[in-house]
Amino acid sequence: MLSRRALLKLSGAAALSSSLPALAEDLAAPDFRLDIAAVTLALSPRHKLRTTAYNGQAPGPLLRLREGQPVTIEVANHTDHAEVVHWHGLFLPPAVDGALEEGTPAIAPGASARYTFTPAPAGLRWYHTHAMAMGDLSRGLYSGQHGLLMIEPRNNPGRYDRELFLALEDWSGYLSASEDGAMNPSYAVSTINGKTLGSGEPLRVKQGERALLHVVNTSPTDVHWIALAGHELQVIALDGNPVPSPRRVPMLRIAPAERVCAIVEMNNPGIWILGEVRKHLQAAGLGIVVEYADQHGAPRWLQPTDLVWNYEQFATAPVQEPPPSRATIVVPLVIESKFRGHGAMESWLINGRSYPDTTAEPLREGLRYRLQFINKSHDDHPLHLHRHSFELRSLGRSLDGSGSASAPHIAGIIKDVVLVDAHTQAEVEFIADHPGATLFHCHQQSHMDMGFMLLFHYA
Numbered sequence: 001m002l003s004r005r006a007l008l009k010l011s012g013a014a015a016l017s018s019s020l021p022a023l024a025e026d027l028a029a030p031d032f033r034l035d036i037a038a039v040t041l042a043l044s045p046r047h048k049l050r051t052t053a054y055n056g057q058a059p060g061p062l063l064r065l066r067e068g069q070p071v072t073i074e075v076a077n078h079t080d081h082a083e084v085v086h087w088h089g090l091f092l093p094p095a096v097d098g099a100l101e102e103g104t105p106a107i108a109p110g111a112s113a114r115y116t117f118t119p120a121p122a123g124l125r126w127y128h129t130h131a132m133a134m135g136d137l138s139r140g141l142y143s144g145q146h147g148l149l150m151i152e153p154r155n156n157p158g159r160y161d162r163e164l165f166l167a168l169e170d171w172s173g174y175l176s177a178s179e180d181g182a183m184n185p186s187y188a189v190s191t192i193n194g195k196t197l198g199s200g201e202p203l204r205v206k207q208g209e210r211a212l213l214h215v216v217n218t219s220p221t222d223v224h225w226i227a228l229a230g231h232e233l234q235v236i237a238l239d240g241n242p243v244p245s246p247r248r249v250p251m252l253r254i255a256p257a258e259r260v261c262a263i264v265e266m267n268n269p270g271i272w273i274l275g276e277v278r279k280h281l282q283a284a285g286l287g288i289v290v291e292y293a294d295q296h297g298a299p300r301w302l303q304p305t306d307l308v309w310n311y312e313q314f315a316t317a318p319v320q321e322p323p324p325s326r327a328t329i330v331v332p333l334v335i336e337s338k339f340r341g342h343g344a345m346e347s348w349l350i351n352g353r354s355y356p357d358t359t360a361e362p363l364r365e366g367l368r369y370r371l372q373f374i375n376k377s378h379d380d381h382p383l384h385l386h387r388h389s390f391e392l393r394s395l396g397r398s399l400d401g402s403g404s405a406s407a408p409h410i411a412g413i414i415k416d417v418v419l420v421d422a423h424t425q426a427e428v429e430f431i432a433d434h435p436g437a438t439l440f441h442c443h444q445q446s447h448m449d450m451g452f453m454l455l456f457h458y459a
């Protein structure tokens, strides 16, 4: 008899159990199971939507894992197309990470796969399909294939009475022409936790509680701005990683794939709306009611006048630009779009090439790299590095001379997605300490599909 460990070793970490029928029975039951299948979701009584989701729900089940404690997740694909699940923000080998480009095997229609891994780092992560959508706005991240994943730290640093998990999602995408004639996705409906504002159960809280909000933007392409009327939010973690300077803010800006953890002191009894700050998106459904015990009446919203957010406020105090250490290797990445004609989506270029023709020097294990994002395009991009975290070092340096010429250098904010504004340069640093193929891409599904990807290899 093969032990489970030996079997996994033999078959690779993401064993296709369907190809091992005789041995499959010997496998211990998985800790979690995800079934990918078609489903009809009721986003509201008016909005029924046919899509694909995990376990018949969107977001999928909350997966609570323990830092350092191995876990096995079985994923069964009941659809008629190949799928793959990416464990976003975890340090995993390429065979398990969930990106075909890195070498994770696809899960064929009708097949299932077992992902066995040791969860790290601690904090708020998420999981989602990493399949392409191209022109089909029902596939990939346009579908309901997303869920939240929490890696409980070995030592729990939080002091809170209640955790509230929120997934922000946009649905029923369609392509519409922007000013320059290129096509971009727009959405008919938006939700929090799969329901439009007022359609789902309210978040129930009590006066005097400290609620810990865990917010993930699972949208295929769009940034969201979130406020809770009558309350401030104390941001304690970005992308699941504690920030050096927790701060109270009036609202959150969350780009696709970003996460924000924030403490709210429940000290203003009433019935309130937590939702999109921009009225048209809240009207499209992006909101949820927050209800204090023993309070009654219509939910209240207080409209902020401005959109306010920056990453820098959560960093350690501004630091002098350190002389570039000889051990830091600078990797300039120039981002541009290419117009492909009216009625078509633009294609995307990194250093003049689109994936799969994008190239980069191989990484060397143990060295420190500085990725220089030089965004010459008219769009803001949520840029994601797989299998690693990076530290924000500078943001918002203007490329056209109109803004600040020299951006402050910052330290201490560890993330795996950063929103780089149009016509600016941003820099992040990471240590190449997870050998193996490593995907870098824009997290907007349409941009990723149209060439905005780069595969780093280790030497």
Ligand SMILES: [Cu+2]
Binding pocket: 379, 380, 381, 382, 442, 443, 444, 447, 448, 452
């Ligand atoms: Cu992009």
